Amino acid sequence: MHSQYKSRQGHTTLGNTKTTVAAPSWISDFKEITKMRLSISVVFSSLVGYLLGVDVIDFKILGLLALGGYFMVGASNGFNQIIEKDLDALMERTKNRPVPSGRMSVNTAFIISSIFTVLGIIILYSINKQTAMFGAISIFLYTCAYTPLKTKTPLAVFVGAIPGAIPFMLGWVAATDDFGIEPGTLFALQFFWQFPHFWAIGWFLYEDYKKAGFFMLPTGKQDKGTAVQTIMYTIWTILISIIPVFGFTGTLQLSIVAAILVFAVGIWMLYYAIRLFKLMSVKAARQLMIVSVSYITLVQIIYVVDKFIR
Template identity: 40%
Template structure:
């Protein structure tokens, strides 16, 4: 098996973004404790990478026949015949168990949240994608769990406090605009597999309006660190600027309802989250 095939199975770029989000939140949680246990940070990164990779592997096993229908996924290892379902299953189970063990060694709640994330993503969100746009709401939960898991992992006894909820909330609301921007760009390909991910099921005014509404909601949510006193004016200012740019991109999609504007919104979403999270960490450290 080639690394390129394994990389496609675990969706390396997506997995790396997930782990990055969790690792930043771990550092925020560690700062709240007053110290950083670097070996635990390494365990989180490795464990998080394995757990996320496992969830992606299970996703591709379940969707192997559907992946054959879409241009962007037909070259994945299972539909292309470069890897058998059995091989992918063994890899997925191995990574899932190893990752859960590492995360569970940090504290029990971290391990339980990681298992919940795998189950919800692979066995609830994945099958729902062909049934209803509600799949995006379900998928936004495991999609927003990484920062929560990262923060909880930094707590010796594993606890969820206001900061953890704020980190989860920002990523949760961001997920919708992010998902729908991607779904707008890839709607033609998604339809080949019967996926219904846009709010109305198609590229229309309703989908654009709902996307814009969630971008509006993200503005005050992104300011929660400053509102609750966990961040200063720097994180508040950067978050506000990023949110307004994101809102403008959403408005342009609403105004034009064209794929190029959806693509700009999609790329904007890739930059938005890491910038806001890193700024929260920096501001939290120097505050």
């Protein structure tokens, strides 16, 4: 869709032939401004959290959570692209986004993001107040803390991991209207997972990020220090992922078989983190990033399947 739009950009209508540029351009720009693929993966996390927390599935709430969650993530991404439009224009990866490329004005992006914020909070509030509160905190931290810190300090990744970890626990809070050890554990799992995930991205996009002055790696460089920290946070992620099997996490439980599967998937990710340490290459970092995405998806699926077959 997006490439089709770019190839047609600038064509004019001839005679009575109507152009079809507007529709695909707006659709592709909408997908870009809300980062649709990322938003859907975040919504998936919140739906998993809901399924883990609920006794009887209410499909109305499930739908509201998906819609409200998408609006919240889309708003965060929209505000982020407005703030970083000049920096995005410097990077190959982001220069064709709607705002830095000039296809969409800052005002239009701001209106879309603002509407998304209001709709997201209203929809999440209709589920319960705590869900709306955590959703609002997520937008605020992503936009007002993580985004400006990216050009200042590698600690930006730490700050960004907080709103990034909220969706998984948000689902539980939507299901139970309660925040306790269970959603706290889900939050911790997704929080620690983000470090190897984002550092892998920061590694293989190092040169591109450098053009915009983004500090994404913990040491600021593609070095052994960054690789060691990636391994350490991967280990923390694995440990947190199997905690529910020991019965410390209230109603969030895991069978021994599921815990073994979760642990095995964690070792798979750890292998690639160690591989990055050994090879110190862009290719190894890219492989770790791909594996990390597969890891969190598989762990969440194992958690849900285990709950419903136990």
